Amino acid sequence: MSVIQAPRGTFDVLPQDAARRAVLEERARKVLGAAGYGRIETPTFESTELFARGVGEATDIVQKEMYTFDDGGGRSLTLRPEGTAPVCRAYLEHGMHKLPQPVKLWYLSSFFRSEAPQRGRYRQFWQVGAETIGSAAPETDAELIVLLAELLEALGVTETRLRLSSLGTPETRADYREQLAAYLREHRDGLSPEVVARIELNPMRAFDASDPITRETMRGAPTLLDRLAPDDGEHFARVRELLDDAEVRYELDPTLVRGLDYYARTVFEFTSDALGAQSGLGGGGRYDGLIEQIGGAPTPASGWAAGVERILIAAGGLPVAPELVDLFVAVATPAAARVAFALANDARRAGLQAQLELAGRSLKGQLRHAARLGARYVAIIGTEASLKNMETGVQQELPLMAVIPTILRGSRLV
Numbered sequence: 101m102s103v104i105q106a107p108r109g110t111f112d113v114l115p116q117d118a119a120r121r122a123v124l125e126e127r128a129r130k131v132l133g134a135a136g137y138g139r140i141e142t143p144t145f146e147s148t149e150l151f152a153r154g155v156g157e158a159t160d161i162v163q164k165e166m167y168t169f170d171d172g173g174g175r176s177l178t179l180r181p182e183g184t185a186p187v188c189r190a191y192l193e194h195g196m197h198k199l200p201q202p203v204k205l206w207y208l209s210s211f212f213r214s215e216a217p218q219r220g221r222y223r224q225f226w227q228v229g230a231e232t233i234g235s236a237a238p239e240t241d242a243e244l245i246v247l248l249a250e251l252l253e254a255l256g257v258t259e260t261r262l263r264l265s266s267l268g269t270p271e272t273r274a275d276y277r278e279q280l281a282a283y284l285r286e287h288r289d290g291l292s293p294e295v296v297a298r299i300e301l302n303p304m305r306a307f308d309a310s311d312p313i314t315r316e317t318m319r320g321a322p323t324l325l326d327r328l329a330p331d332d333g334e335h336f337a338r339v340r341e342l343l344d345d346a347e348v349r350y351e352l353d354p355t356l357v358r359g360l361d362y363y364a365r366t367v368f369e370f371t372s373d374a375l376g377a378q379s380g381l382g383g384g385g386r387y388d389g390l391i392e393q394i395g396g397a398p399t400p401a402s403g404w405a406a407g408v409e410r411i412l413i414a415a416g417g418l419p420v421a422p423e424l425v426d427l428f429v430a431v432a433t434p435a436a437a438r439v440a441f442a443l444a445n446d447a448r449r450a451g452l453q454a455q456l457e458l459a460g461r462s463l464k465g466q467l468r469h470a471a472r473l474g475a476r477y478v479a480i481i482g483t484e485a486s487l488k489n490m491e492t493g494v495q496q497e498l499p500l501m502a503v504i505p506t507i508l509r510g511s512r513l514v
Contacts, residue, residue, distance in 0.1 A: 107223070108217060108223070109215075109217035109222050109223030109224065110222065110223055110224045111222060111224075119420045119423075120412055120415075120418050120420055121226075121408065121412070123255075123418055123419075123420055124228070124255060124408060124411060124412065124418075125208055125228075127251065127254045127255055128206065128208060128228050128251055130254075131247060131250050131251045131254060132206040132230055132247060132251075135204070135243065135247055136204050137204040137205060137206040137230055138204065138205055138206070139205075139206060139207065139208075140187060140190060140205045140206070140207050141207055141209055142180065142183070142186035142187060142189070142190055142207070142209070143180075143186070144179060144180060144210070145177045145178060145179050145180065146177065146178060146180055146185075146186055146189065147175070147176070147177065147178075148166070148168050148176040148177060148178040149176070150178075150185050150186065150189055150394060151166060151178055151180075151181060151182075151185055153393050153394055154184075154185035154188065154189075154362060154390055154393055154394050155181070155182065155185055155362065164214070164215075165181060165213040165214050165215050166178050166179070166181050166212075166213070166214070167179040167181075167212050167213075167214060179211075179212035180209075180211055180212065181211055181212060181213045182211060182227075182405065183207055183209060183211065183227060183229045183231075183405055184229070184231060184362070184384075184387065184390065184403055184405070185362075185390065185394065187205055187207065187229075187231050187233075187403075188231075188233065188390055188391050188394060188396075188401070189394060191203060191205075191233050191391070191396075192391065192394070192395065192396045196233070197234070197396065197397070197399065201233075201234030201235065202232045202233055202234035202235035202240065202401075203232075203233045203234055204230070204231075204232050204233075205230070205231050205232075205233070206228070206229065206230040206231070207227075207228070207229050208226065208227070208228045208229075208408070209226065209227065209229075210224055210225070210226050211224070211225055211226070211227055212224050212225075213225075219375075219376060219413070222409065225407060225408070225409055226407070226408035226409065227382075227405040227406060227407055227408060228251075228382075228405070228406050228408060228411075229384075229403060229404060229405035229406070230244060230247060230248070230403055230404055231401065231402075231403035232244060232401065232402050232403060233391070233399060233400075233401040234399060234400065234401065235400055235401075235402070236388065236400035238335050238336075238338035238339045238342065238366075239338075239342060240386075240400075240402045241339045241365075241366040241385070241386055241402050242338075242339050242342035242343055242346070244384065244402055244403065244404055245262070245264075245339075245343060245348060245368055245404075246343070246346050246348055248370060248382060248404055248406060249262070249348050249370070251406075252370060252381065252406075252411070255411060255415045255418060256415045256416065256417075256418055256419075257372060257381065257411060257414045257415050259372060259373060259374065260370050260371065260372050260381065260414075261351060261370070261371045261372075262348065262349065262350040262351065262368060262369070262370050263350070263351055263353040263356050263368060263369045263370075263371065263383075264339075264340070264343075264350040264351065264352055264353065264356070264366075264367075264368045265324075265325055265352065265353050265354055265355075265356040265366075265367050265368070266324075266325060266328055266332060266333075266335070266336040266365050266366055266367065267324060267357075267363055267364055267365060267367055267385070268324055268327070268328045268329060268332040268364065268365065269329065269331075269332055269364055269365065269388075270364060270389060271329075272324070272327065272328060272329045272332060273304075273324065273364070275327070276322070276324045276327050277303055277304065279322050279327075280303045280304060280306075280321060280322060281299055281300065281303040283320075283321050283322060284296075284299045284303055284306060284321075285299060287317050287320075290313055290314065290316070290317035291306065291309075291311075291313075291314050291317055292309060292311040292313070292314045294309070294311075295309050295311070295314050304324075304357050305357060306318055306321070307321070307355040307356075307357045308357055318355065323354035323355065324354065325352070325354035326354070332365060335365055335366070336365065336366065339366050350368070356368075356369060362387040362389060362390040362393065363384075363385045363386065363387055364385075364386055364387060364388050364389060365385070365386040365388070366385045366386045366402065367383070367384070367385035367386075368383050368384065368385060368404075369381075369382070369383030370382055370383060370406070372410075372414040374413065374414040374416070375410055375413060375414055380407070380410070381406055381407065381410050381411060381414060382404055382405055382406025382407060382410075382411070383404055383405075383406075384402070384403050384404030384405060385402065385403075385404075386400070386401070386402040387401050387402065387403070388400045388401060422474060423453070424453050424474075424476075425453050425454075425455055425470075425473045425474055425475040425476065426447070426452040426453045426454060426475070426476050426477065426507060427444075427447050427452050427453070427454040427455070427475065427476070427477050427478070427479060427503075427507055428454075428455050428456075428457070428466070428469070428470035428473060428475040428477070428478045428479070429443050429444045429447070429454065429455070429456045429457060429478075429479050429481060430457050430463060430466040430467065430470065430478050430479065430480045430481065431457045431466070431481055431482075432463055432480050432481060432482030432483075433482045433483065435483075436481040436482050436483070439481050439500065440456060440457070440479075440481040441456060443479060443481060443500065443503060443504075444456040446504060447503075447504055447507075450504050450508065451508075452504070452507060452508070455473065455475070457469075463480070466478075467488075470490065471490060475490055476489070476490060476491065476507070477489060477490060477507050478490060479503050480495075481500075484497050485497065485498065485499065485500040485503060486498070487503055487506060487507075
């Protein structure tokens, strides 16, 4: 009988991997918490309508990548493919629009998309994200970009590039879409069939095409950044000034198009060459119309999401502090097992990191195992109790009730 394996495009988080993820989570909490962001977690599945209305029916995510199912009661549910729309739904549902604005939230959650798995791209993946809802100020966009830059730096991700652009407001973008669509119709012979098929539906996605012929054709396409309305241009100029003040380097990229329909004005993406073809670490931008699209009042907002797996790949040898083992409780005789079990429990209640022999090893094997764990002390429980300092090698007999106090005092057993 063959061994059952995890589905393609998913992965197991093993203990050694979990330790690096814990470092990422702790540093995200520190960086984002210091700026006033509170942790939020939304359900793994949501109403399908949330993503159809919020993310956009013309996007690849909604058209091809969502895991959607009937809940047995005629309701269509979807495993969340992204985090912004669920956070906005929670913002409305729980009355956060009544709180002092803006509301700053961050999350670290799993997401699901049906796409071709490859290095750094999985069907189940994790993202850390931050959202600021209720502020139209360019300072909001700049702060979010700076925070993601700080987080990547704190995790040891080097050689990153920040691509920056503006999509203008929906009105500006609507006029531009017509100009771009006209260009694409005129040059359809130089476009891939996939791009041709969505000229009318979502022409701006042509800038994301990987086909070399299409990419060459798009070099001559009109860009939105050159057609911004005055207000949009002023907003973008202010964001750039603030990034300059913060000494965050960026590259203007008029072809930058995020894969979600809700973005407006500022958009950005951090990339790293360490990731190869899938170079995107994370990104985001402003989405002033999303809250309204899902049933709320017009509300300005901005945010980003970054891939946990991609960050960990780019971070390379992210240092992880070794787990401390204060005490290993060895069992010298079968009759001492109950006493040893109680000692290990009491040690944990006293705040010590304590492990108990569970594999039936010989005493010599138990001592070797304690050394592999890096245990500071070994309590050997038999007819008598003795405590061994693993650093000095000194071992002495002492009353059972004295084992824990001796360790807490840090005695070197001299």
